Structure formats: C-alpha cells, structure tokens
Amino acid sequence: MRARIDNNVLFLHHEDVPEFKKGGSVVRNSYFWALRSIAGRARRAGDWEYESEVWLALARMLMSFTESGYLGYRETILEFPLSQGEIPHVLRDVGTWE
Numbered sequence: 852m853r854a855r856i857d858n859n860v861l862f863l864h865h866e867d868v869p870e871f872k873k874g875g876s877v878v879r880n881s882y883f884w885a886l887r888s889i890a891g892r893a894r895r896a897g898d899w900e901y902e903s904e905v906w907l908a909l910a911r912m913l914m915s916f917t918e919s920g921y922l923g924y925r926e927t928i929l930e931f932p933l934s935q936g937e938i939p940h941v942l943r944d945v946g947t948w949e
Contacts, residue, residue, distance in 0.1 A: 852929055853932075854929040861909070862899070863901070869926065870883065886899065889905045889908055906941045910944060927945070928947055930949045931948055
C-alpha cells in the first residue's frame with residue numbers, strides 16, 4: 852500500500868486500502884474493518900490517516916495479516932516514496948521503499 856508521513860500522521864493511499872464487499876472474502880472484510888477501526892480518519896474517497904500513537908498496533912496488525920498467508924504481500928506492506936526519508940523504527944518491519 853502506498854504510504855506517506857506528514858506531520859507525524861501516516862497516510863495510506865485511498866486506492867490501495869482494502870474494500871469492504873458484502874458477501875466477499877471474510878479475511879479481506881476483516882482486514883478492512885481492522886484497518887478502519889484504528890484509523891483516525893477513513894474516508895471513502897480519501898486517504899486513510901493514522902496518528903503515531905497507533906503505529907505499533909498498525910504494524911502488528913499488518914504483520915499478522917502478512918503471516919496469515921491469505922493476503923498478498925503488496926496488500927500488507929507499506930510502500931514509502933524514496934523522498935520520505937527514513938522509515939520510522941516502529942514501521943520498519945512492515946515498510947519498504949517504492
């Protein structure tokens with residue numbers, strides 16, 4: 852998922868966050884609700900926002916879904932632009948460069 856940090860807020864690109872689909876995959880819908888539940892803001896057509904206070908929980912959740920094997924790697928990894936600078940320590944296990 853494309854990600855960026857601005858003013859200590861992590862933004863996930865709205866086109867990369869999972870979609871809720873009624874009658875869809877239980878894992879994907881659970882992933883959607885888990886990500887949404889800790890987001891500071893999760894607008895339908897906007898980037899999802901996560902304050903630094905929840906980054907540890909986000910990292911643990913992403914790692915858990917990655918290790919489950921039900922979702923693709925690109926769906927559970929944070930892809931930062933090279934211009935972002937250093938990836939915060941708490942997000943290094945689930946972050947990479949685009």
